[in-house]
Amino acid sequence: MDKAKEKVQRFRAREQRILDAALELLLEHGEEKVTVEQIAERVDIGKGTIYKHFISKTEIYMRLLMDYERSLAERLKVAVENAEEKGDITAPARAYFESRMADPGKDRLFQRLEEKIITLNLAPEMISELHAIRNSNASALNRVFERRMEQGMLKKVPAYYYYSTYWALVQGAVELYHSKSFADVIEDREGLMEFIMDVGVHIGDISSRKPPASSHTTGQAAGPSFG
Amino acid sequence: MDKAKEKVQRFRAREQRILDAALELLLEHGEEKVTVEQIAERVDIGKGTIYKHFISKTEIYMRLLMDYERSLAERLKVAVENAEEKGDITAPARAYFESRMADPGKDRLFQRLEEKIITLNLAPEMISELHAIRNSNASALNRVFERRMEQGMLKKVPAYYYYSTYWALVQGAVELYHSKSFADVIEDREGLMEFIMDVGVHIGDISSRKPPASSHTTGQAAGPSFG
Amino acid sequence: MDKAKEKVQRFRAREQRILDAALELLLEHGEEKVTVEQIAERVDIGKGTIYKHFISKTEIYMRLLMDYERSLAERLKVAVENAEEKGDITAPARAYFESRMADPGKDRLFQRLEEKIITLNLAPEMISELHAIRNSNASALNRVFERRMEQGMLKKVPAYYYYSTYWALVQGAVELYHSKSFADVIEDREGLMEFIMDVGVHIGDISSRKPPASSHTTGQAAGPSFG
Amino acid sequence: MDKAKEKVQRFRAREQRILDAALELLLEHGEEKVTVEQIAERVDIGKGTIYKHFISKTEIYMRLLMDYERSLAERLKVAVENAEEKGDITAPARAYFESRMADPGKDRLFQRLEEKIITLNLAPEMISELHAIRNSNASALNRVFERRMEQGMLKKVPAYYYYSTYWALVQGAVELYHSKSFADVIEDREGLMEFIMDVGVHIGDISSRKPPASSHTTGQAAGPSFG
DNA sequence: TATGAATGAGGCTTCATTCAT
DNA sequence: AATGAATGAAGCCTCATTCAT
Numbered sequence: 001m002d003k004a005k006e007k008v009q010r011f012r013a014r015e016q017r018i019l020d021a022a023l024e025l026l027l028e029h030g031e032e033k034v035t036v037e038q039i040a041e042r043v044d045i046g047k048g049t050i051y052k053h054f055i056s057k058t059e060i061y062m063r064l065l066m067d068y069e070r071s072l073a074e075r076l077k078v079a080v081e082n083a084e085e086k087g088d089i090t091a092p093a094r095a096y097f098e099s100r101m102a103d104p105g106k107d108r109l110f111q112r113l114e115e116k117i118i119t120l121n122l123a124p125e126m127i128s129e130l131h132a133i134r135n136s137n138a139s140a141l142n143r144v145f146e147r148r149m150e151q152g153m154l155k156k157v158p159a160y161y162y163y164s165t166y167w168a169l170v171q172g173a174v175e176l177y178h179s180k181s182f183a184d185v186i187e188d189r190e191g192l193m194e195f196i197m198d199v200g201v202h203i204g205d206i207s208s209r210k211p212p213a214s215s216h217t218t219g220q221a222a223g224p225s226f227g
Numbered sequence: 228m229d230k231a232k233e234k235v236q237r238f239r240a241r242e243q244r245i246l247d248a249a250l251e252l253l254l255e256h257g258e259e260k261v262t263v264e265q266i267a268e269r270v271d272i273g274k275g276t277i278y279k280h281f282i283s284k285t286e287i288y289m290r291l292l293m294d295y296e297r298s299l300a301e302r303l304k305v306a307v308e309n310a311e312e313k314g315d316i317t318a319p320a321r322a323y324f325e326s327r328m329a330d331p332g333k334d335r336l337f338q339r340l341e342e343k344i345i346t347l348n349l350a351p352e353m354i355s356e357l358h359a360i361r362n363s364n365a366s367a368l369n370r371v372f373e374r375r376m377e378q379g380m381l382k383k384v385p386a387y388y389y390y391s392t393y394w395a396l397v398q399g400a401v402e403l404y405h406s407k408s409f410a411d412v413i414e415d416r417e418g419l420m421e422f423i424m425d426v427g428v429h430i431g432d433i434s435s436r437k438p439p440a441s442s443h444t445t446g447q448a449a450g451p452s453f454g
Numbered sequence: 455m456d457k458a459k460e461k462v463q464r465f466r467a468r469e470q471r472i473l474d475a476a477l478e479l480l481l482e483h484g485e486e487k488v489t490v491e492q493i494a495e496r497v498d499i500g501k502g503t504i505y506k507h508f509i510s511k512t513e514i515y516m517r518l519l520m521d522y523e524r525s526l527a528e529r530l531k532v533a534v535e536n537a538e539e540k541g542d543i544t545a546p547a548r549a550y551f552e553s554r555m556a557d558p559g560k561d562r563l564f565q566r567l568e569e570k571i572i573t574l575n576l577a578p579e580m581i582s583e584l585h586a587i588r589n590s591n592a593s594a595l596n597r598v599f600e601r602r603m604e605q606g607m608l609k610k611v612p613a614y615y616y617y618s619t620y621w622a623l624v625q626g627a628v629e630l631y632h633s634k635s636f637a638d639v640i641e642d643r644e645g646l647m648e649f650i651m652d653v654g655v656h657i658g659d660i661s662s663r664k665p666p667a668s669s670h671t672t673g674q675a676a677g678p679s680f681g
Numbered sequence: 682m683d684k685a686k687e688k689v690q691r692f693r694a695r696e697q698r699i700l701d702a703a704l705e706l707l708l709e710h711g712e713e714k715v716t717v718e719q720i721a722e723r724v725d726i727g728k729g730t731i732y733k734h735f736i737s738k739t740e741i742y743m744r745l746l747m748d749y750e751r752s753l754a755e756r757l758k759v760a761v762e763n764a765e766e767k768g769d770i771t772a773p774a775r776a777y778f779e780s781r782m783a784d785p786g787k788d789r790l791f792q793r794l795e796e797k798i799i800t801l802n803l804a805p806e807m808i809s810e811l812h813a814i815r816n817s818n819a820s821a822l823n824r825v826f827e828r829r830m831e832q833g834m835l836k837k838v839p840a841y842y843y844y845s846t847y848w849a850l851v852q853g854a855v856e857l858y859h860s861k862s863f864a865d866v867i868e869d870r871e872g873l874m875e876f877i878m879d880v881g882v883h884i885g886d887i888s889s890r891k892p893p894a895s896s897h898t899t900g901q902a903a904g905p906s907f908g
Numbered sequence: 909t910a911t912g913a914a915t916g917a918g919g920c921t922t923c924a925t926t927c928a929t
Numbered sequence: 930a931a932t933g934a935a936t937g938a939a940g941c942c943t944c945a946t947t948c949a950t
Binding site: 484487565569570573574585588589611612614618619621622623624625626627629630634635636639640641642645649650653657658 | 710711713714792793797799800801812815838839841842845846848849850851852853854856857861862863866867868869872873876877880884885
């Protein structure tokens with residue numbers, strides 16, 4: 001009995017190790033350049049063993065994608081609930097931003113992975129499932145924007161304007177975080193990210209917006225010069 | 228003499244045809260899935276001939292990247308000059324936005340291309356050169372933001388905050404434009420893009436900001452055309 | 455004691471179930487495309503267990519081959535004995551034909567299996583054993599042909615001419631039965647098979663041969679049923 | 682000009698060498714057990730070169746199949762024409778038999794190859810093309826049988842009875858030729874094959890058949906004993 | 909100068925068999 | 930005794946780049 005359980009557990013543990021190794025390698029080397037053999041090597045198992053756990057390389061990637069999206073959804077849900085108790089209407093937006101910016105490299109990786117899988121049309125059903133999860137994320141944010149519009153705090157435009165714009169900003173922030181061109185220029189990344197989040201949270205605010213809280217509010221005359 | 232010139236010209240013309248064909252194919256099939264053979268076929272020359280013009284496939288891609296970045300810089304420069312004559316201080320930001328959104332698919336492709344080349348560390352020097360061009364773009368925008376800060380129109384933070392945030396928003400807008408998940412949701416793409424641009428142009432505005440002009444609210448005869 | 459017997463019996467029963475499952479799968483999917491895992495699944499036992507019964511996949515196949523050949527021999531023997539009592543000299547030939555045509559798909563499968571095993575030279579001794587069984591089949595037929603030659607009913611040629619030719623015809627009939635190219639053309643398979651059998655039974659007949667009895671010409675109440 | 686021609690010729694020659702090598706290996710080792718690498722090795726070219734000539738391993742096999750079928754059709758056509766001039770009505774059947782028996786190993790190999798390709802449903806369109814060629818073969822034989830029926834020389838049954846039975850016999854003869862079980866028994870292969878052909882040619886003959894011409898017509902009391 | 913045939917490293921996946929539990 | 934996770938050899942195919950003509 002116990003032995004059987006143990007075995008199952010060891011099996012699951014190995015599955016997780018495969019996923020972890022794949023993610024590590026993906027983060028280290030990029031989507032291209034990671035081979036099944038490499039993953040196996042890192043987990044220190046045979047190449048064939050991978051295929052006891054996953055039917056294809058794509059399935060490994062899809063699992064990573066789903067896991068990430070689910071954890072995002074989970075964190076967002078918690079944040080929304082907490083926020084509603086406290087009456088902080090900007091909390092969901094902040095939670096979303098923070099969730100995605102928690103590990104921008106990972107976030108970005110998963111975008112690329114998803115894009116590739118969609119383009120090559122591997123695993124269309126799993127992609128649908130993924131998008132279903134994502135839509136549940138979207139609706140939480142959408143509700144926030146809609147409520148604020150009703151309260152007259154936001155300019156009235158179609159709600160998806162807000163959500164889309166906000167998404168775009170976060171997406172861009174993720175790219176920015178990763179960008180090697182900006183790396184030299186950005187001295188205070190934390191400050192910048194806060195600034196961006198603040199911009200995001202106040203998109204469309206009609207008036208009397210709280211000025212962005214930044215650790216840099218003291219006027220810094222000359223930032224780094226681009227070119 | 229003339230013959231030699233003619234020859235050189237034909238050579239250059241073919242080079243351009245190779246670049247055009249590569250871009251077309253890239254746009255049609257995505258970064259992966261374009262082979263040197265396909266390019267040669269479309270130009271209707273031999274595969275070997277390509278290697279008379281470019282030492283590697285990567286070099287072709289780098290050339291496309293550089294050309295794109297330069298055209299961006301060029302357009303931006305013109306816009307800035309025009310704007311300065313007319314005193315429209317938001318013009319550079321708008322020009323930048325419009326330039327990148329003129330063909331979002333292309334813009335996005337080049338991001339991916341660049342990313343790939345950086346990741347695989349093919350052609351590090353060319354990448355440096357590319358970034359130099361980009362920085363010259365950045366400085367034009369930076370100057371705008373700095374001037375507006377000096378005029379007290381923008382909250383005082385390091386100038387790169389503005390530029391980075393703006394860049395992030397545009398970057399995100401490009402992704403948004405392309406995104407298949409959003410495609411169903413976005414009914415009025417033009418309107419949305421204008422909305423985003425407006426958000427971008429007014430990042431950090433201290434007060435009395437003009438509410439975003441949206442085609443949903445005011446009939447704007449001729450907005451910029453995207454895509 | 456009883457327990458031990460029971461155990462042995464269960465063991466044998468399972469062995470048979472493995473063989474049955476293998477045959478089913480082989481018939482369903484063809485020689486290639488059947489894996490040990492599939493067999494284990496269908497029997498609902500572990501893959502490893504199969505190897506408690508058979509040292510290799512080839513051994514399973516060899517067992518199927520032997521069993522088939524033995525059942526063929528058995529049926530043939532019975533038919534010959536019955537026929538001799540009744541004085542019907544063509545009975546063995548008919549019995550042989552009917553035996554092999556009883557399930558042409560199976561017969562054909564075993565040809566292929568044997569061929570494969572011979573080609574790859576797996577299990578040479580078992581193949582010898584198989585051929586020994588088959589030769590015992592041959593001798594029954596041979597005796598018939600020899601007797602008929604002695605009776606002046608058949609042209610005198612080496613007896614193996616008859617047997618070989620007859621074998622060839624039956625072999626071909628099996629293939630014909632299975633052939634997809636012929637499927638469209640053959641409207642009356644029963645009639646055709648009877649026709650072929652008749653041709654076979656009368657190979658070498660010296661004179662006054664009974665014209666082939668075909669269901670197209672004479673109403674034969676109960677012919678042998680094929681397949 | 683000449684150079685270009687030469688090049689094309691060398692290319693074609695190599696293609697033929699690939700086909701020849703593949704056929705050789707197939708004949709030596711059987712369908713399974715021949716790898717693309719082996720073929721390349723034997724031709725002394727790189728693995729990749731094979732794929733300049735053929736899009737897949739299956740295509741190589743299909744080419745062999747088609748070439749064989751075409752040569753069969755060609756030989757048959759010539760034989761039929763010659764026969765018609767000379768009034769020898771059995772000539773097409775003989776030609777067909779002889780064509781297929783010219784190299785029984787090859788004939789058998791191609792059956793197996795075709796079967797495999799059909800089963801795995803690789804290349805369905807090429808298989809159709811193959812069958813089209815084969816049908817042209819069939820009709821030539823069919824016409825012979827029909828004419829003989831009209832002349833009252835053959836029992837009247839559906840024409841496909843004759844063709845199918847004849848096909849089955851030839852098919853079986855091919856297998857017989859190859860069979861290792863029969864190898865020891867068959868002392869005079871030529872004689873046997875002639876015997877079989879004669880049986881085939883006279884299938885359904887109504888009367889006064891020429892006795893089979895065999896080099897063994899002298900009564901050999903005891904052929905080899907089976908078992 | 910232009911060509912395209914040739915190359916071969918490298919990637920993904922399958923499956924019979926072994927062996928620790 | 931039964932299991933099934935693990936193995937790794939082996940197979941097919943792709944494609945950037947080279948080089949002889």
